[in-house]
Amino acid sequence: MSKTHSTPAIRLLREKGIAFTEHPYRYEDRGGTAVSARELGVDEHAVVKTLVMEDEDGKPLVVLMHGDREVSTKALARVLGKKSIQPCKPEVANRHSGYLVGGTSPFGTRKAMPVYLERTILDVPRVYVNGGARGFLVGMAPADLVKVLSPTLVEVGIEG
Secondary structure: OOOOOOOHHHHHHHHOOOOOEEEEOOOOOOOHHHHHHHHHOOOHHHEEEEEEEEEOOOOEEEEEEEOOEEEOHHHHHHHHOOOOEEEOOHHHHHHHHOOOOOOOOOOOOOOOOOEEEEHHHHHOOOEEEEEEEOOEEEEEOHHHHHHHHOOEEEOOEEEO
């Protein structure tokens, strides 16, 4: 597992001069953040999932949420002034992001999409975000997420 990853996400982070650590792990289909947290020995709350969603007009957006929380799509729609927000179907998410679901990174996506970050992620000292491949996370300071992505901060997390 010592292979070096060269994904669009990694190339973007290097280009922007962001300090990060690489964390490959044994990927399990449908294992989600519980598996990555267990494999890396970190709190699931520090693992940030990248969710590709869409509004009622099919416009895509990215939501970054704690691994142990869910997104209240009703609250997000309200915050964004939309009728509805729902997760994209996997094949649609893959098309928007350029990544396979399970390996979706918010960095270096195929399409530029607005990014919404759960505000409390900024309270975690170090976060682990997908690096653009299944079984591969990058660790970084939450401030660097903000520096690279310029996200809109939201409070739409609910107990998972």
